[in-house]
Amino acid sequence: MPNQRTGAQILCEALIRENVEVMFGIPGGAIMPFYYAMWEYRDQLRHVLCRHEQGAGHAAEGYARSTGKVGVCIGTSGPGATNLVTPIADAMMDSTPLVALTGQVSSLVLGKDAFQETDITGITMPITKHNYLVKRIEDIAYAVKEAFHIAATGRPGPVLVDITKDALQAKMVPNWEIKLNLPGYKPNYNGNRKQIREAMRLLTEAKKPLIMSGNGVTMAGAIGELHELAERTGVPVVTTLHGIGSFPENHPQNIGMPGMHGWVHVNRAIQECDVLLNIGGRFDDRVTGKASTFAPHAKVIHVDIDPSEIGKNVKVAVPIVGDARNVLRALIEELPSREALAELHGRASDWLEHIREMQDKHQHKQQYLNRPDTTNLMPHDVYAALTRFLNARGQYRVVTDVGQHQMWAAQLMDWLKPRTHITSGGAGTMGFAVPAAMGVAIANPTDTVWAICGDGGFQMTNQEMQTIMQEGLKNVKVAVINNGYLGMVRQWQELFEGKRYSGTPLSGPNFRLLAEAYGWKGITVERVTDVEGAIETANATDGPVLIDFRVEREVNVWPMVPQGKSIGEMITGTPQA
Numbered sequence: 344m345p346n347q348r349t350g351a352q353i354l355c356e357a358l359i360r361e362n363v364e365v366m367f368g369i370p371g372g373a374i375m376p377f378y379y380a381m382w383e384y385r386d387q388l389r390h391v392l393c394r395h396e397q398g399a400g401h402a403a404e405g406y407a408r409s410t411g412k413v414g415v416c417i418g419t420s421g422p423g424a425t426n427l428v429t430p431i432a433d434a435m436m437d438s439t440p441l442v443a444l445t446g447q448v449s450s451l452v453l454g455k456d457a458f459q460e461t462d463i464t465g466i467t468m469p470i471t472k473h474n475y476l477v478k479r480i481e482d483i484a485y486a487v488k489e490a491f492h493i494a495a496t497g498r499p500g501p502v503l504v505d506i507t508k509d510a511l512q513a514k515m516v517p518n519w520e521i522k523l524n525l526p527g528y529k530p531n532y533n534g535n536r537k538q539i540r541e542a543m544r545l546l547t548e549a550k551k552p553l554i555m556s557g558n559g560v561t562m563a564g565a566i567g568e569l570h571e572l573a574e575r576t577g578v579p580v581v582t583t584l585h586g587i588g589s590f591p592e593n594h595p596q597n598i599g600m601p602g603m604h605g606w607v608h609v610n611r612a613i614q615e616c617d618v619l620l621n622i623g624g625r626f627d628d629r630v631t632g633k634a635s636t637f638a639p640h641a642k643v644i645h646v647d648i649d650p651s652e653i654g655k656n657v658k659v660a661v662p663i664v665g666d667a668r669n670v671l672r673a674l675i676e677e678l679p680s681r682e683a684l685a686e687l688h689g690r691a692s693d694w695l696e697h698i699r700e701m702q703d704k705h706q707h708k709q710q711y712l713n714r715p716d717t718t719n720l721m722p723h724d725v726y727a728a729l730t731r732f733l734n735a736r737g738q739y740r741v742v743t744d745v746g747q748h749q750m751w752a753a754q755l756m757d758w759l760k761p762r763t764h765i766t767s768g769g770a771g772t773m774g775f776a777v778p779a780a781m782g783v784a785i786a787n788p789t790d791t792v793w794a795i796c797g798d799g800g801f802q803m804t805n806q807e808m809q810t811i812m813q814e815g816l817k818n819v820k821v822a823v824i825n826n827g828y829l830g831m832v833r834q835w836q837e838l839f840e841g842k843r844y845s846g847t848p849l850s851g852p853n854f855r856l857l858a859e860a861y862g863w864k865g866i867t868v869e870r871v872t873d874v875e876g877a878i879e880t881a882n883a884t885d886g887p888v889l890i891d892f893r894v895e896r897e898v899n900v901w902p903m904v905p906q907g908k909s910i911g912e913m914i915t916g917t918p919q920a
């Protein structure tokens with residue numbers, strides 16, 4: 344029959360119909376028919392062969408987070424699928440649109456402990472927005488369409504499509520007349536007008552209002568609307584770890600990042616404020632500290648596309664379920680009269696002045712960065728030089744891993760644009776940065792992509808350096824902040840466990856030589872005076888470069904809110920210069 348297609352061919356065509364440009368994966372028995380078919384479509388579907396499925400998943404996340412499009416990763420059944428579990432969980436926590444495609448053993452042997460059989464839909468049930476076990480060729484095209492729709496709409500997230508080998512091998516004439524039928528899935532994009540009016544009334548009457556901007560602002564493409572609301576009201580803005588870049592840090596109303604490693608003046612402002620408008624943030628415990636003591640004087644307005652987030656962690660006075668952009672637009676429409684707005688502006692600017700006075704008294708980035716020159720290399724020297732350099736050049740993205748280096752990057756660098764700061768915030772997945780940077784580099788070929796890693800996380804997934812080489816990605820640069828420890832855990836042990844450094848001193852190979860073994864340029868930096876030159880060289884090199892920054896070993900991230908404490912109870916430490 345002329346127009347018959349295998350299930351695998353239908354899968355390829357369904358992906359092309361979803362405008363998929365690139366997929367990250369590793370083949371194997373159950374998924375082999377898909378790879379066989381992929382060959383035929385190789386001009387339309389780019390496949391990146393990763394070195395580990397975890398890397399494939401994080402690469403797809405990097406692609407998705409830097410573009411807003413759906414990332415696609417592929418694994419075979421059994422261990423291939425279970426290796427995707429970490430990036431799927433990571434994508435769930437950080438609301439990243441992701442479709443994971445896995446092969447499953449043939450439906451004839453399903454449930455019989457067949458070779459490489461794992462119940463991946465069972466395993467991923469709590470860490471996906473939705474998942475499918477597809478056993479019939481007739482269901483492939485529909486499942487793919489629905490999966491992409493669910494991954495990208497409402498609150499974005501990961502969707503897994505597990506397809507049996509016999510379904511991939513069967514043949515039929517595809518039917519592309521697909522009508523989605525999802526009666527129970529109706530994300531609410533428009534906030535309730537009455538609640539929006541009530542929110543604006545609270546804001547207008549506030550003496551000490553704050554806006555908190557989270558990841559939802561960037562994901563909804565609401566940067567312009569946030570700007571307008573903030574400027575027209577004069578209200579100070581805090582940006583969460585994932586909200587970084589949604590409101591530029593050089594804007595006079597941006598006061599910085601809140602939370603466990605947020606700045607003292609920001610946390611104090613939250614504890615003092617009387618109205619807190621949180622847009623697209625989920626009141627993560629790293630933001631709130633002990634939730635029952637968070638923002639004790641504030642009437643909280645929470646805008647979120649996901650109704651189950653509202654009231655989950657923090658008591659909310661005005662709940663608004665909707666898309667950040669639509670709700671911000673509606674809030675702007677409800678701005679009060681000229682006089683009332685002028686009054687609000689006046690109060691907000693007094694309040695901002697008070698916050699800036701607190702900032703001057705307490706630690707802030709300048710205290711770290713303006714330190715006397717010495718030769719011992721501090722992590723802060725790297726961030727200062729990298730920031731100067733990147734600000735001057737413009738076209739860049741930064742992907743950070745998890746640990747102290749991640750918090751220093753969030754605190755010390757100047758974040759000016761959305762989707763330039765990409766990190767694993769919710770799951771806190773070490774090993775995220777190198778593969779995610781690969782996905783970012785593929786999606787943004789004209790940008791330089793810096794992955795900032797600790798020596799611990801770097802050693803978890805650095806094999807993807809070979810994938811980066813094989814793909815000819817010249818725009819990836821890796822900076823390892825190498826302190827010879829699992830630094831963030833060491834810091835906790837120093838502060839709360841009497842310096843019992845149990846399981847944290849860490850060795851590594853010579854990273855410069857490792858880089859060279861992968862065909863990268865490798866640089867080792869041990870002195871402050873060599874930092875700038877190394878960054879310049881990395882940038883001028885037409886190919887991937889790794890810089891091993893061998894920093895002072897026992898430096899802490901300040902300020903810090905101890906686990907379970909209120910964000911008003913920070914340990915401020917002293918900047919070590």
Ligand SMILES: Cc1ncc(C[n+]2csc(CCOP(=O)(O)OP(=O)(O)O)c2C)c(N)n1
Pocket residue numbers: 744745746747748749771772773774796797798799800801824826828829830831832
């Ligand atoms: C996969 C994974 N395992 C363990 C942890 C717990 N953890 C959080 S931070 C950290 C230390 C990170 O050390 P390193 O990568 O060297 O970065 P540094 O803190 O020194 O900057 C560890 C082990 C984690 N976040 N992820």
